[in-house]
Amino acid sequence: MPLSVAEIGSFHVGGRIVRIEGLPPVEVAFTPDTALLRMPQDGDFDAFQMYVQYVKLDRPKTSVPLLLWHGGSLTGACWESTPDGRPGWQSIFLRAGWNVYVSDAVERGRASWARSPEIYTSSPLFRSKQEARALFRIDGSQFPIENFDQLTKSLVPRWATNDEPTSAAYDELLRRLGRSVIVAHSQGAAFALRAALQRPGALDAIVAVEPSAVPRVSGNELSGVRNVRHLFVWGDRLDAFWRPLAERSRAYHEELRACGVDSTFLELPKAGVAGNSHLAMLDRNSEAVAERVLEWLTRR
Amino acid sequence: MPLSVAEIGSFHVGGRIVRIEGLPPVEVAFTPDTALLRMPQDGDFDAFQMYVQYVKLDRPKTSVPLLLWHGGSLTGACWESTPDGRPGWQSIFLRAGWNVYVSDAVERGRASWARSPEIYTSSPLFRSKQEARALFRIDGSQFPIENFDQLTKSLVPRWATNDEPTSAAYDELLRRLGRSVIVAHSQGAAFALRAALQRPGALDAIVAVEPSAVPRVSGNELSGVRNVRHLFVWGDRLDAFWRPLAERSRAYHEELRACGVDSTFLELPKAGVAGNSHLAMLDRNSEAVAERVLEWLTRR
Numbered sequence: 001m002p003l004s005v006a007e008i009g010s011f012h013v014g015g016r017i018v019r020i021e022g023l024p025p026v027e028v029a030f031t032p033d034t035a036l037l038r039m040p041q042d043g044d045f046d047a048f049q050m051y052v053q054y055v056k057l058d059r060p061k062t063s064v065p066l067l068l069w070h071g072g073s074l075t076g077a078c079w080e081s082t083p084d085g086r087p088g089w090q091s092i093f094l095r096a097g098w099n100v101y102v103s104d105a106v107e108r109g110r111a112s113w114a115r116s117p118e119i120y121t122s123s124p125l126f127r128s129k130q131e132a133r134a135l136f137r138i139d140g141s142q143f144p145i146e147n148f149d150q151l152t153k154s155l156v157p158r159w160a161t162n163d164e165p166t167s168a169a170y171d172e173l174l175r176r177l178g179r180s181v182i183v184a185h186s187q188g189a190a191f192a193l194r195a196a197l198q199r200p201g202a203l204d205a206i207v208a209v210e211p212s213a214v215p216r217v218s219g220n221e222l223s224g225v226r227n228v229r230h231l232f233v234w235g236d237r238l239d240a241f242w243r244p245l246a247e248r249s250r251a252y253h254e255e256l257r258a259c260g261v262d263s264t265f266l267e268l269p270k271a272g273v274a275g276n277s278h279l280a281m282l283d284r285n286s287e288a289v290a291e292r293v294l295e296w297l298t299r300r
Numbered sequence: 301m302p303l304s305v306a307e308i309g310s311f312h313v314g315g316r317i318v319r320i321e322g323l324p325p326v327e328v329a330f331t332p333d334t335a336l337l338r339m340p341q342d343g344d345f346d347a348f349q350m351y352v353q354y355v356k357l358d359r360p361k362t363s364v365p366l367l368l369w370h371g372g373s374l375t376g377a378c379w380e381s382t383p384d385g386r387p388g389w390q391s392i393f394l395r396a397g398w399n400v401y402v403s404d405a406v407e408r409g410r411a412s413w414a415r416s417p418e419i420y421t422s423s424p425l426f427r428s429k430q431e432a433r434a435l436f437r438i439d440g441s442q443f444p445i446e447n448f449d450q451l452t453k454s455l456v457p458r459w460a461t462n463d464e465p466t467s468a469a470y471d472e473l474l475r476r477l478g479r480s481v482i483v484a485h486s487q488g489a490a491f492a493l494r495a496a497l498q499r500p501g502a503l504d505a506i507v508a509v510e511p512s513a514v515p516r517v518s519g520n521e522l523s524g525v526r527n528v529r530h531l532f533v534w535g536d537r538l539d540a541f542w543r544p545l546a547e548r549s550r551a552y553h554e555e556l557r558a559c560g561v562d563s564t565f566l567e568l569p570k571a572g573v574a575g576n577s578h579l580a581m582l583d584r585n586s587e588a589v590a591e592r593v594l595e596w597l598t599r600r
Contacts, residue, residue, distance in 0.1 A: 002304040003308075005303045008390065008391055008394075009381035040428065042428065045429065053380060080309050081311060104409075109410040110376075112453070114426070115424070123326075125326070126341070156412045160328045160329065
């Protein structure tokens with residue numbers, strides 16, 4: 001069935017202008033046809049903005065947009081296709097009737113990145129294929145291992161010192177879009193849970209797939225998110241790294257419920273969906289996981 | 301009119317694996333919830349791959365895909381929307397009936413980038429807002445200056461030492477897609493003209509919008525591109541930087557014609573399209589420029 005699309009487009013949001021002064025210019029030959037070009041290093045630079053791409057349907061089932069926020073080392077590309085070339089969650093949620101916004105977080109992909117140490121205060125971190133394979137629980141999982149290269153080609157460098165501006169850019173995005181649903185993965189889910197506390201009126205629901213962190217708040221501090229439904233999704237074969245994060249995630253879910261929040265903690269293996277890696281949206285059973293999310297999102 | 305879309309997706313193509321050895325690990329706190337994590341810097345890394353996103357129509361007017369290749373400092377996002385939020389050339393060519401492939405070149409956007417000096421042999425170059433404004437001939441042009449920030453937020457760092465692997469990745473893309481039409485801008489157009497010589501059978505036509513370089517070949521060396529139609533497009537108010545490049549471009553066009561190639565040199569001001577900056581696809585009259593390109597593409 002073809003998808004009836006009204007509009008495809010993108011924009012950048014958030015960030016600020018940083019002035020650099022006192023760096024010497026560099027001389028560069030950009031092409032064989034041009035002489036050495038003197039390129040100033042000083043000037044004004046945009047930094048800490050993010051990139052957002054949208055597909056709007058001709059007849060969405062709801063005016064509330066669905067936002068897909070990626071995790072660490074990844075970009076929005078992780079929602080477009082699986083490594084073995086099947087439709088990604090972007091397509092699945094579009095076909096379910098949502099207008100879908102796929103973003104690249106600050107410093108990742110099309111959001112661009114800035115120089116250090118003048119703007120970013122630390123060095124970029126590069127994740128090797130071996131580390132990705134271990135950290136994402138690839139071996140023995142439902143991940144389509146024969147296309148592992150498609151995953152590792154999509155990995156981007158990251159920094160560990162830009163949480164504040166990244167959170168600010170996400171907040172700016174929510175301010176711009178109004179009431180939204182967020183489906184987020186890992187580091188993106190950590191930002192989504194935080195965003196709900198910053199701007200609770202903006203959100204209908206959050207789906208947090210294996211969040212890498214949860215907010216350190218409790219009791220009255222949670223009153224602002226009383227009307228934001230929460231779904232936590234955890235995959236299979238959690239190891240010494242992920243098990244404690246899943247437990248923190250469960251504790252936060254219990255805290256939310258104690259405050260009257262409609263929160264669900266979905267352990268995929270207990271729900272009959274077995275073998276997921278950390279990257280459920282890329283696994284062979286990505287569609288089955290998306291179906292569980294869709295059931296929950298549309299259940300009332 | 302809604303667009304009837306069969307499929308949206310993306311993939312990475314090209315590149316190679318580089319092994320890094322002998323770097324000390326770094327200790328990183330990725331989230332407030334996790335202890336310092338020892339992150340090895342050694343291992344295998346993908347490098348020099350590119351990113352390609354496609355939108356396939358339910359009923360394309362031709363099976364030949366149209367590829368949009370961006371210029372220096374930009375990513376594929378420049379084809380999605382104009383800075384003032386109008387539909388970009390991606391949408392215009394989709395609505396004209398093509399399946400459209402938008403790519404991010406090696407080292408840009410979602411293609412990712414690699415560490416230097418171990419993998420890239422030079423340092424990244426950051427373009428200031430001031431330099432972009434001058435180089436792209438923004439002032440007094442049709443560029444929507446009130447949204448200049450949308451342009452500069454989209455600028456990404458670049459290197460000046462990756463032409464060979466970038467060209468190789470584009471070649472790999474053409475090998476994968478088969479017969480194609482390329483619409484390319486600036487540095488992307490330089491790569492497109494080069495790609496035609498490397499893989500002439502793969503191309504129906506090239507539209508080179510203000511190419512930053514042209515191949516240094518002539519006579520018999522051009523026999524391979526005899527069946528590839530060429531369109532060169534140049535904007536308005538060429539300055540001391542762009543005028544010589546436009547002249548080189550014209551000389552190459554004359555050389556192509558002398559070899560029997562169907563080549564057209566379109567000077568927009570002479571064709572009644574006035575005031576374009578270097579970024580015709582982002583200018584207020586971007587649709588008028590696209591129409592000229594479409595007329596040429598479909599003229600027989």
